[in-house]
Amino acid sequence: MEEKADLYLWENLLNGDNNALSDIYKRYVDDLYSYGLKISGNESLVKDCIQEVFIRLMANRKNLVAGSNIHVYLFKSLRSRLLDEMRSGNRRSEILNTKTRFEEEENSPSVEAVTIQNEEQSHIKKKLQTALEGLTEKQREIIFLKFTEGLNYDEISTILGIDKASARTLLYRTLKLIKANIKMKGLILFLFMRYFKK
Amino acid sequence: MENNFLNSEFTELITNDDFVRMVKDAQDTDKLLNDLVMQCPQNSNDLKYAVEFIRIAREDKQKMQTADSERILKNIQNNPVGKDGRTILFRRLANSKVAAIALLVLAIGALVMFSKQDSLKQFAHKNEVSQNDAMIVLSDGSKHILNENELDINYNSKEGEVVVQKEESVVATIKNEPKNKREFNEVIVPYGQRQHVVLNDGTSVELNAGSKLVFPAVFSGNNRTVYLIGEGYFDVTKDSNRPFIVKTDFIDVKVYGTEFNVTAYKDEELASAVLVEGSVSVKQSDKILKKQALFIKPGEACFYSTVNEELEIKDIDVDLYISWKDGIYNFKDVPLSYVITRVKKYYNVEITVENADLLETKLSGKLLITGDIEEVIQYISRAVECRYEKPKEGNYFLSKY
Known part of the structure; x- marks a missing residue:
């Protein structure tokens, strides 16, 4: 369908068709914004880069x-533009003092x-x-592409500019790391302890 | 339901397309999780983590603010490059590969710029900043008085029209269809007022009291040049092919798409360009061939002293220089004399100080300039411990106790 x-x-x-441009824009602007923030965190x-991506899209459309x-x-396009800008260093000072989404989203204290x-x-x-939160930027990026955006390995490997096998390995390692970090076994004990404390 | 993958461990579950689709399509994921745990209680832990993981990932989207999103769309649609895909490729080639030609073009370009700049400068000084009324002067010379403070003057909503708004509602629509689009328009802001202009390329300029901005109704050619007297906060629409140049009596500021503040009041010793984000270059006006441009980074300012005619870059606290646009003057360790020149401009009042040493008193802090002048004077006199009188309306006299 999509x-x-x-x-x-x-x-x-x-x-x-210029309406197509605005339709495409509206359809993808939030996804691009979310993805961009995963890469740089600088709103x-x-x-700016999203704007640039669309301007270039329009300029180059005859060659597409x-x-x-x-x-x-x-x-x-957004990814390579962002990386270029970040590499050029102009914005480096800003990049340092921005937060990622996971840090912002502290859990509200639970009710009684x-x-x-x-x-x-x-x-x-x-x-x-x-x-x-403990993941590297690159690991968070692939989690975002795979799970938030629901893209497949073909698509992910094209975006990241790596081959399919590498994309698979990167994701596999990332998931393993997440699993190791959550240490599911400890959960039940933890719950009991909290229960008795009350 | 046949769900033989339900016994899989966490990583297998979340990489199983059927499982992901199931969570994604579920109306109530809590209920789904309950059902799954009932079906497969021995694997409840992994199921719970897997469902929660998919849920977190799917919610991990940021929504851009509507205003920003609409502004960007407008910029994209208005970008002239979009209409002709060749522009970018052609310029890029000229920049990198054919250096000699580029240099030649640059030299000729400089000459053209000289003559154009002179006419811009002459034009800028033709109508002096009025003491009383804010106005728009169109390219045919007709003047339109603005009766209100803090208006939005928009050159970007419709071609051939200037739309004046006060808090979203339209106050006036002025026809502006010059024969020659390159002719200049100007917005004059008297002392005691502030006005906001949106230029034809979408660039937003907040003009402080006692300022004037000269610009073409429609930007054409390969740069966007405006002339500023006074102070303005610029949020420039990005266009990597057409730099945006702010010329003043003292310094020229060149940018490609960024936020910055320029101050160039005739009666102040220092002109400055303060960068909020992006990258800009600054050079002295009228000295194109003599002096090199200096580049400033976010968090830096370039000062030009009208006394010793030198440019200097310093690290600064950006907020001190731009907070005026939010109705606050933020001072740090400045003499009372400076605070007074600012307040005089902003409120269009006369302030006299009896004692010279009082003028040297250093002040730091925030001055709210959205309120009444009386409050501001009270606040200042309390801060420097002096008394004030008001001999007549719009006249204040500060003296020591």
């Missing part, structure tokens, strides 16, 4: 091939009357979030 709509939009864009840099995957094209299930659930959530 892919068909994308192909149709792409077709229209190549034929010079204004990400916004029908049937390309818009999602992948946009993500790949929590059921055991809720307590367990929020404990699980917290553990997973801590595990995700």
Whole structure:
């Protein structure tokens, strides 16, 4: 479904339909924004780069091939633009003092009357979030592409500019690391201890 | 339901497309989790982690603020490069590969710029900043008085029209269809006011009291040049092919897309460019061939002293220089004399200080300039421990106890 709509939009864009541009933009702006923030965490840099990506898309549209995957094209362009900008160093000072989403999203203190299930659930959530925070930028990026965006290995490897096997390995290692960091076995004991403390 | 993968461990579960789809499509993931645990209680731990993981990942999206998102879309649609894909490629080639030609073009370009700049400068000094009314002067010379403070003057909403708004509602629509689009327009802000202008390329300029901005109704050619007298906060629409140049009596500031503050009041000793983000270069006006441009980074400012005619780059606290646009003057260790020149401009009042040593008193802190002038004077006199009188309306007299 989604892919068909994308192909149709792409077709229209190549034929010079300006509505297609704004449709594509609206469809992907938040995804691009979320992805950009995974790479740099600097909001204004990400916004600038998104603008640039679309301006270049319009400028180059005559050279584009029908049937390309818009999602992948946009993500790949944004990524290389962001990395270029970050490498050029202009923004480095800003990049340092920005936060990632996981840090911002502290769990609100639980209410007095929590059921055991809720307590367990929020404990699980917290553990997973801590595990995700511990990842490197690159690892977080692949988690985002695979799970938040739901892209497949073909698409991910194109965006990251690596081969499919490397993408698989990167993801596999990342998941293993997450699993090691959450140490699921400790959970039950932990819950009991908290229960008796009360 | 046949779910033979339910016994898998955590990493297998979350990489199983069927499992992911199931969580994704579930209306109530809590209920789904309960069902799964019932079906496969021996694997409840991994199931719980896996469902929660998918849930966290799917919620890990940021929504861009609507205003930002709309502004960017507009910039994209208005970008002239979009209409002709060749522009970028052509320029890039000229920049990197054919250096000799580029140099030649640059030299000729400089000459053209000289003459153009002179006309811009002459134009900028034709109408002096009025003491009373804010106004827009169109390219045909017609003047439109603005009766209110803090308006939004928009050159970017429709071609051939200037739309004036006060807090989102339209106050006036002025026809502006010059024969020659390159002719200049200007916005004049008298002492005691502030106005906001959106230029034809989407660049936003907050103009402080006692300022003037000269610009073409429509930017054409390969740069975007404006002339500023006074103080302005610029949020420049990014366009890597057309630099944005702010010329002043003292310094020229060149950028590609960034936020920065420029101060160039005729009656102040220092002109400055303060960079909020991006990268800009600054050079002395009228000295294109003599002096090199200096580049400043975010968090730095370039000062030009009108006394010894030198440029200097310093690390600064950006907030001190830009907070005026949010209605706060932020001072750090400055003499009372400086605070007074600022307040005089901002409120369009006369302030006299009896004792010279009082003028040297150093002040730090924030001055709220959205309120009444009386409050501001009270605040200042309390800070420097002096008394004030008001001999007549708009006139204040400070003296020692």
